[in-house]
Amino acid sequence: MDSQNPFDFSSEDIRWAAAENRLLSLELEFDRRCNYRCPYCYATADLDCPATYNQNVVSEAIEQAASLGARKIVLLGGEPLMQNRLGATIHEISERGMHTEIFTNGSLVNKEFAQLAKDFGCRVVVKLNCLDGPTHDRLTGVRDSLAKSLRALEFLQDAGLDSDHLCASSTISSINCQDVVQLWKYLRHRNIRPYFEILTPQGRLLEHRDLEIHPLELQKLFEELREFDATLGHAWEAQPPLVAAKCLRHKYSALVNAQGDVFPCVGIDFKIGNILERPLRIILSESVVIQDLKNHREMIKGPCKSCEKAEECYGCRGAAFQLTGDYLASDPLCWKNAGKQDQIHALPVDAAEYLPHKPPMTMISQIIEAREANVVTAKIAPDNRFLGKNGILDQEAIPELVAQAAAALDSFHYDGTIRQGFLAIARDIRCLQDIRVNDQLAISMTSEHPLPEWYLIRFSVTNQHNVICANGEINVRLQE
Numbered sequence: 001m002d003s004q005n006p007f008d009f010s011s012e013d014i015r016w017a018a019a020e021n022r023l024l025s026l027e028l029e030f031d032r033r034c035n036y037r038c039p040y041c042y043a044t045a046d047l048d049c050p051a052t053y054n055q056n057v058v059s060e061a062i063e064q065a066a067s068l069g070a071r072k073i074v075l076l077g078g079e080p081l082m083q084n085r086l087g088a089t090i091h092e093i094s095e096r097g098m099h100t101e102i103f104t105n106g107s108l109v110n111k112e113f114a115q116l117a118k119d120f121g122c123r124v125v126v127k128l129n130c131l132d133g134p135t136h137d138r139l140t141g142v143r144d145s146l147a148k149s150l151r152a153l154e155f156l157q158d159a160g161l162d163s164d165h166l167c168a169s170s171t172i173s174s175i176n177c178q179d180v181v182q183l184w185k186y187l188r189h190r191n192i193r194p195y196f197e198i199l200t201p202q203g204r205l206l207e208h209r210d211l212e213i214h215p216l217e218l219q220k221l222f223e224e225l226r227e228f229d230a231t232l233g234h235a236w237e238a239q240p241p242l243v244a245a246k247c248l249r250h251k252y253s254a255l256v257n258a259q260g261d262v263f264p265c266v267g268i269d270f271k272i273g274n275i276l277e278r279p280l281r282i283i284l285s286e287s288v289v290i291q292d293l294k295n296h297r298e299m300i301k302g303p304c305k306s307c308e309k310a311e312e313c314y315g316c317r318g319a320a321f322q323l324t325g326d327y328l329a330s331d332p333l334c335w336k337n338a339g340k341q342d343q344i345h346a347l348p349v350d351a352a353e354y355l356p357h358k359p360p361m362t363m364i365s366q367i368i369e370a371r372e373a374n375v376v377t378a379k380i381a382p383d384n385r386f387l388g389k390n391g392i393l394d395q396e397a398i399p400e401l402v403a404q405a406a407a408a409l410d411s412f413h414y415d416g417t418i419r420q421g422f423l424a425i426a427r428d429i430r431c432l433q434d435i436r437v438n439d440q441l442a443i444s445m446t447s448e449h450p451l452p453e454w455y456l457i458r459f460s461v462t463n464q465h466n467v468i469c470a471n472g473e474i475n476v477r478l479q480e
Contacts, residue, residue: 270371
């Protein structure tokens with residue numbers, strides 16, 4: 001493993017962490033209270049959000065991250081500086097041998113905080129979306145935000161933070177895109193590291209879609225910034241979602257919120273576990289999502305899979321998930337996919353192409369959700385061979401129904417590859433409500449992989465009236 005500054009990771013570092021099931025970083029969300037109201041905020045943070053800070057969760061997350069080898073803890077909000085225990089948290093992180101990286105809107109930065117950041121070797125990332133006051137205020141939802149950001153940067157530089165420890169973050173949108181190059185040059189000339197990223201279509205941005213930019217326009221911006229940086233000796237390849245950087249965070253990082261819930265990242269915003277219930281080490285090692293993304297070269301679907309950059313790029317997984325419902329889909333916001341949208345499939349999808357079964361044996365209709373917890377729909381057609389003369393589905397057909405759902409999900413997961421398998425054991429199945437002809441069913445499923453080729457599937461079947469008809473477990477064997 002390479003040794004370099006604790007905030008940035010080499011390709012060798014990332015490969016080591018992925019191979020050893022270790023962490024290099026952990027993102028920690030204190031809560032979602034914020035004194036700004038940015039129109040693109042993924043967390044829809046504002047002052048009305050409840051105070052959910054939990055010191056036990058914070059300490060547990062720090063301890064577990066340290067045990068997994070993390071070099072840094074990234075503090076997110078809301079606004080982290082609204083927490084009166086921020087200093088104590090930074091001290092606790094330092095005592096565990098890690099460094100702190102703080103994303104802040106800058107409004108609460110003062111000389112005392114700047115000195116604290118310097119004393120503990122923190123990296124501070126201050127929001128700075130442009131150098132025009134009114135535009136900056138539009139992008140923060142408050143007045144005089146530009147002056148506050150510039151003052152924060154001045155305090156931090158006066159305290160002695162260098163470019164390894166002081167960054168300015170900007171989210172590229174339709175109303176600041178004309179200022180991006182000017183802002184980048186401004187920061188480079190002042191020895192402040194730029195941290196620029198594209199929008200992720202979630203949270204409050206869904207109410208402000210006019211802020212989005214076409215991927216080909218983003219490409220032009222990225223290339224102009226790359227060409228300027230080359231004149232300063234900074235060499236990098238242009239690729240979203242980060243300017244002058246790559247995002248492979250799921251190979252070495254995760255997000256923990258104030259309740260202890262674990263998420264792959266802020267963009268893949270479904271829960272994969274809770275550190276108060278199971279160790280983070282187990283959550284990450286057993287998460288299908290995390291393991292898929294560590295093995296992205298085999299698992300990514302569509303045009304991203306064959307891209308010449310695919311070895312060390314998988315686009316923005318958050319954007320892919322938010323726009324398609326599939327965390328393995330190609331990134332629709334990458335400019336390399338601008339003419340290939342027809343090759344990127346969004347959920348829900350027709351299950352027929354993912355099933356080895358044919359009518360009238362087929363019962364599964366659509367794949368709705370494909371993640372740690374999955375949802376598939378089915379319709380009981382009049383020609384269903386498991387229907388009795390009274391129009392009620394034979395209870396013996398429940399395992400077959402669930403096995404079909406599992407087969408469709410498995411094929412979707414492996415991008416249309418249908419693996420051979422069979423239903424082995426059905427157990428603890430409870431039939432609670434008759435399933436009738438023309439019923440519309442939702443099959444919710446989770447799976448475990450206890451042995452090679454063997455899967456334990458827990459399921460619940462609900463009808464169109466939201467009544468649970470059956471639940472239980474089945475074991476299936478699928479050929480790897």
